[in-house]
Amino acid sequence: MTEKYEEILKRQGDHIIGSNSHSAVKLCHWLKKSIIDQGECYKSKFYGIASHRCIQMTPYIGCNQNCIICWRPTGLSTSFGRMDSPEEIVDASIKEQIRLLTGYKGSYRADIAKYWEAVEPRHVAISLIGEPTLYPYLDRLIDEYKRRGLTTFVVSNATRPDVIEQINPTQLYLSLESFNEEMYKRLCRPIKKEGWNNVLKSFKILSEKDCRTVLRITVIKGMNTEPEKFVPLINMASPDFIEIKSYMHLGYSRQRLDRDRMLDHEDIKNFSYVIDKETDYKVTDESFESRVVLLSKDNGKNRFIS
Numbered sequence: 001m002t003e004k005y006e007e008i009l010k011r012q013g014d015h016i017i018g019s020n021s022h023s024a025v026k027l028c029h030w031l032k033k034s035i036i037d038q039g040e041c042y043k044s045k046f047y048g049i050a051s052h053r054c055i056q057m058t059p060y061i062g063c064n065q066n067c068i069i070c071w072r073p074t075g076l077s078t079s080f081g082r083m084d085s086p087e088e089i090v091d092a093s094i095k096e097q098i099r100l101l102t103g104y105k106g107s108y109r110a111d112i113a114k115y116w117e118a119v120e121p122r123h124v125a126i127s128l129i130g131e132p133t134l135y136p137y138l139d140r141l142i143d144e145y146k147r148r149g150l151t152t153f154v155v156s157n158a159t160r161p162d163v164i165e166q167i168n169p170t171q172l173y174l175s176l177e178s179f180n181e182e183m184y185k186r187l188c189r190p191i192k193k194e195g196w197n198n199v200l201k202s203f204k205i206l207s208e209k210d211c212r213t214v215l216r217i218t219v220i221k222g223m224n225t226e227p228e229k230f231v232p233l234i235n236m237a238s239p240d241f242i243e244i245k246s247y248m249h250l251g252y253s254r255q256r257l258d259r260d261r262m263l264d265h266e267d268i269k270n271f272s273y274v275i276d277k278e279t280d281y282k283v284t285d286e287s288f289e290s291r292v293v294l295l296s297k298d299n300g301k302n303r304f305i306s
Ligand code: SF4
Pocket: 063, 064, 065, 066, 067, 069, 070, 071, 072, 074, 129, 130, 131, 157
């Protein structure tokens, strides 16, 4: 990793962990809100995740795509030699989360009961920056968190079908911005040519997974706003849930896209109701603040994680 990249990550509040500097942890915006009783993440509303007990981390800060919506600076080279073991990353991520929470202990704004719960994390969102499937021991990392009693949400760009086949987190997300190869090249700008074929392979594999599965569609105004064109891919992946979310004008994406590329929540709802009409999925819940709508096949009967 170049010094420049490390500096940028630090400025963004990403804390590098481990001996080989390829993993990071960041206190999530919603954890900070939750601990002062000012709101919860949409994953709390949709799936019952306790925001203040969630670690937001990545085991690999590099990526094989350069998406225009990405919050991180794209196009900077990252190559790592040795990789930390899953045990080291799990230890370091929990330790760093607890360290980052220290300031809340004496804060008059914090709900102290929540603070004491927060220092015993229960969930891990493996979705901070970078592509987690590029970490070679992702399956073992998920198992190690599980062994320590934490649930895992993994978000992947679907470019590594071999890894998608192998892993079984609590909930597996595949991102979807493009409904064909041409759009994929324009929006996701993959480093390798075979990117789109691999994405299709991963969608097929998703339909056969035993774990809970989600397709997350990020909509960018004027670029991929044709919901009916996503239907064949939705049918191919056959996830348990679909999240339809607006592009958010944050981080480094602000240098690539204008603010008016974000959709209003109302537009996201309209998009979602087309999917509702054209597929077996039904609109189940929504979060106005995060501009996201949840669709499910069973009206959300089994959506809460116990
Ligand atoms: S796949 Fe994710 S981390 Fe990689 S460039 Fe795209 S948005 Fe960024």
